Amino acid sequence: MLYRFATCPGLFYTTPAADGILSRIRIPGGIISSQQCRAIADIAEQHGGGYVDVTNRANLQIREIRTGINTEVLKYLQDMGLGSRNPVVDHIRNIMTSPTAGIDPQELIDTRPFVQSWDNYIAAHPALSGLSAKFSVCFDGGGIIRVCDRLNDILFAAVLLDGHVYFRLYLSVGAKGQPPSDMGILLPPEKCLPVLAALADVYLAHSNTTNKRRLRLLELLNTLGCENYLQEVQQHLPFPLLYSDLTPQPPSLIGKAEEFSPFLQREGLGEKSNANYQHIGIHPQRQQGLFYLGVVLPLGRLESSQIRGLADLATKYGSGTLRLTPWQNLLLTDIPQQWVGDILREIALLGLDSSASNIKSALVACSGKKGCAASATDTKSHALALAEYLKTRLTLDCPINIHFSGCEKSCAQHSNSDITLLGVRIEADNETVEGYHVYVGDSKEKFGRELYQNVTFAELPALIKRMLCVYKIQRLNSDECFGEFADRYTIAQLQHLFNIIPKSLVNNKIPNFLEKSAI
Numbered sequence: 001m002l003y004r005f006a007t008c009p010g011l012f013y014t015t016p017a018a019d020g021i022l023s024r025i026r027i028p029g030g031i032i033s034s035q036q037c038r039a040i041a042d043i044a045e046q047h048g049g050g051y052v053d054v055t056n057r058a059n060l061q062i063r064e065i066r067t068g069i070n071t072e073v074l075k076y077l078q079d080m081g082l083g084s085r086n087p088v089v090d091h092i093r094n095i096m097t098s099p100t101a102g103i104d105p106q107e108l109i110d111t112r113p114f115v116q117s118w119d120n121y122i123a124a125h126p127a128l129s130g131l132s133a134k135f136s137v138c139f140d141g142g143g144i145i146r147v148c149d150r151l152n153d154i155l156f157a158a159v160l161l162d163g164h165v166y167f168r169l170y171l172s173v174g175a176k177g178q179p180p181s182d183m184g185i186l187l188p189p190e191k192c193l194p195v196l197a198a199l200a201d202v203y204l205a206h207s208n209t210t211n212k213r214r215l216r217l218l219e220l221l222n223t224l225g226c227e228n229y230l231q232e233v234q235q236h237l238p239f240p241l242l243y244s245d246l247t248p249q250p251p252s253l254i255g256k257a258e259e260f261s262p263f264l265q266r267e268g269l270g271e272k273s274n275a276n277y278q279h280i281g282i283h284p285q286r287q288q289g290l291f292y293l294g295v296v297l298p299l300g301r302l303e304s305s306q307i308r309g310l311a312d313l314a315t316k317y318g319s320g321t322l323r324l325t326p327w328q329n330l331l332l333t334d335i336p337q338q339w340v341g342d343i344l345r346e347i348a349l350l351g352l353d354s355s356a357s358n359i360k361s362a363l364v365a366c367s368g369k370k371g372c373a374a375s376a377t378d379t380k381s382h383a384l385a386l387a388e389y390l391k392t393r394l395t396l397d398c399p400i401n402i403h404f405s406g407c408e409k410s411c412a413q414h415s416n417s418d419i420t421l422l423g424v425r426i427e428a429d430n431e432t433v434e435g436y437h438v439y440v441g442d443s444k445e446k447f448g449r450e451l452y453q454n455v456t457f458a459e460l461p462a463l464i465k466r467m468l469c470v471y472k473i474q475r476l477n478s479d480e481c482f483g484e485f486a487d488r489y490t491i492a493q494l495q496h497l498f499n500i501i502p503k504s505l506v507n508n509k510i511p512n513f514l515e516k517s518a519i
């Protein structure tokens with residue numbers, strides 16, 4: 001079954017990739033049942049490469065499909081509640097929310113009903129097939145695990161005002177790749193869905209749905225202006241939009257959790273974590289006596305046997321539910337306290353773990369040249385090789401988000417990371433070798449600030465090790481993540497600190513002060 005205007009992979013149309021056909025299954029809110037996991041494991045084994053990838057919108061991808069998935073199998077998946085009930089809208093981006101919605105001890109509101117309602121609305125309104133495949137919606141309930149800094153066209157972020165919960169409306173406007181902007185509008189929760197429907201209707205009214213390339217919401221807002229767009233949205237609504245006089249806030253600052261894992265610190269159980277990876281490890285839920293476990297998925301990938309194993313654990317110890325995260329990891333939820341030790345042991349038997357200090361916990365890579373013709377480098381293999389190299393040479397006490405991207409498109413992670421490695425082909429000594437430009441920290445630039453150019457992959461592991469060693473020594477305190485540390489220095493200062501002459505790293509020259517330290 002093919003959908004004419006699809007430019008992104010979906011379940012109901014095939015997308016060719018360098019390693020075969022790619023199928024993407026939307027999992028609204030990333031919430032999936034054990035039975036659905038088993039069905040996907042079977043499909044991945046029978047039709048694909050025998051594994052699935054969790055994407056940065058908490059979809060599941062099956063790769064290396066040799067011949068298209070037939071109608072009978074698609075119907076079976078639909079009957080299992082996978083993919084949209086209406087194939088013509090299955091191309092629309094997965095609906096994002098916090099993976100801890102409904103179980104987060106600090107959330108202001110459970111966003112799962114909003115995800116479900118919007119998914120139902122899309123399925124019931126075939127006219128929405130005219131939306132761009134990239135039309136993306138996110139609900140953030142204001143808990144510890146936030147998703148409001150993820151790139152989305154439309155964000156509803158919960159805030160508390162005079163004892164009442166509202167959602168602030170954010171829309172994608174301005175430069176590409178920036179988080180959405182605060183529109184200064186406060187919505188009572190029950191008004192979110194009508195406003196979302198009106199936002200979609202106005203988009204459709206301005207967009208030529210016969211064009212193969214659909215307009216992005218950002219492009220429309222940049223042309224039309226937010227004020228005009230919202231005036232038209234208002235005309236579709238039976239109630240007035242409530243404009244607030246609150247100072248506009250970037251989504252990254254909305255209710256950002258200031259403490260991480262308070263329970264774990266109190267109990268002396270946990271490791272430190274940077275904001276985006278607080279979900280890794282064992283954490284108490286808002287439901288007394290129940291815990292969730294954040295499991296590290298190396299590069300977001302799970303073998304089909306691991307999917308079945310996790311599905312069994314979710315049934316045996318929890319409520320039979322798994323939650324995929326936009327950071328390409330996974331949660332098992334609703335685990336009674338007395339089973340926590342058992343589930344940790346069984347996770348290890350599956351070849352997985354749940355330690356935030358595991359270098360793979362925040363390691364991200366796009367499919368790379370094995371799966372994508374645009375890639376300059378074999379990103380996934382390089383990322384795993386780097387993790388192996390660091391594993392025995394460096395002990396981390398917090399996640400370091402290292403992002404390998406095969407080209408500037410940055411499919412695997414749209415936001416800045418601690419360290420971004422952009423794949424390049426380097427001409428040297430009459431041969432072409434794979435390498436990376438190295439970027440660090442937060443910045444208005446797409447990948448952060450450029451630190452080095454053209455580092456060959458042979459030089460890279462020792463370089464990254466050196467950077468992480470210096471970070472551990474020079475950081476202000478153990479709460480300062482690598483990106484924050486890097487942002488305190490100019491590029492020249494960082495280069496001086498890292499004392500980088502890539503060739504010297506090949507020879508393993510390490511400054512004395514590093515060798516003396518207890519790294």
Ligand code: SF4
Nearest residue numbers: 366372375406407411
């Ligand atoms: S980032 Fe570039 S190389 Fe990597 S998967 Fe996307 S398009 Fe391909």
